[in-house]
Amino acid sequence: MNLILLGPPGAGKGTQAKLIEEKRGLKQLSTGDMLRGAVAQGTEMGKKAKAVMDRGELVSDDIVVSIIAERLDKPDVKKGFILDGFPRNQAQAEALDRMLDDKGLKLDAVIEMKVDDEALVERIAGRYTCAKCGKGYHDRFEKPKKAGVCDVCGSTEFVRRADDNEKTVRDRLQIYNKQTAPLVDYYGRTGVLHKVNGMADIAQVTRQIEDVLGRS
Numbered sequence: 001m002n003l004i005l006l007g008p009p010g011a012g013k014g015t016q017a018k019l020i021e022e023k024r025g026l027k028q029l030s031t032g033d034m035l036r037g038a039v040a041q042g043t044e045m046g047k048k049a050k051a052v053m054d055r056g057e058l059v060s061d062d063i064v065v066s067i068i069a070e071r072l073d074k075p076d077v078k079k080g081f082i083l084d085g086f087p088r089n090q091a092q093a094e095a096l097d098r099m100l101d102d103k104g105l106k107l108d109a110v111i112e113m114k115v116d117d118e119a120l121v122e123r124i125a126g127r128y129t130c131a132k133c134g135k136g137y138h139d140r141f142e143k144p145k146k147a148g149v150c151d152v153c154g155s156t157e158f159v160r161r162a163d164d165n166e167k168t169v170r171d172r173l174q175i176y177n178k179q180t181a182p183l184v185d186y187y188g189r190t191g192v193l194h195k196v197n198g199m200a201d202i203a204q205v206t207r208q209i210e211d212v213l214g215r216s
């Protein structure tokens, strides 16, 4: 089963993608995570992407389309994949369609996660992740069971993203509304689009997504 999670920064795409990945054996493909990986490793691509990401703008279509094209050829996506943060504009969506056609793959569902702007800002301002295993947390909404210790791997080191500050968040939301939100209509025309209420708590959002997947 191949899915897209479509939603603004902070909507809960990464959180839900990891839960579905675990439950259904699908592979999460987050272009944001891959780009941050390239930045951390100091690759040529990472060097190009860093300043753009810090400003909250979109990295070039060529870069992200080639990352995804390569990724879809790896054996670990055979059972299916969850695209998280890609596509982000019309050109990327069209490139994805061509890519899937070429590889004989199809999309089973595009799940739009709707969350109010003020809630997004609060989610992003409180977001942090385990430095070792990448498990996501939130200062208020998703605390580790034992303060300061990762539930999954026991690490005591956590990181916050450079672009998760209030100024950049507002710019990212604007870019989302202008460039990414129109994809709701794009996928609406193909009959694979489903909406979930992303304002609900994490477990309730998972339930809504499971409902959709059960029907797709």
Ligand code: ADP
Pocket: 007, 008, 009, 010, 011, 012, 013, 014, 015, 016, 123, 124, 126, 127, 128, 136, 137, 138, 139, 141, 142, 198, 199, 200, 201, 202, 203, 205
């Ligand atoms: P995205 O990948 O869409 O940018 P994340 O999954 O990283 O979003 O979620 C953003 C932040 O909000 C994280 O700190 C996460 O723990 C928290 N979060 C995710 N889903 C919910 C939810 N349904 N309710 C409250 N907080 C949430």
Ligand code: ADP
Pocket: 008, 009, 010, 013, 031, 032, 033, 035, 052, 053, 054, 056, 057, 058, 059, 060, 061, 064, 084, 085, 086, 087, 088, 092, 163, 172
């Ligand atoms: P979020 O969903 O929380 O906004 P992501 O981790 O998906 O964050 O993306 C972080 C940043 O990485 C984006 O602001 C952008 O600079 C870059 N990025 C990620 N995915 C794409 C993409 N598909 N196209 C262009 N830039 C991207």
Ligand code: ZN
Pocket: 130, 131, 132, 133, 134, 135, 150, 151, 152, 153, 154, 155
């Ligand atoms: Zn951890």
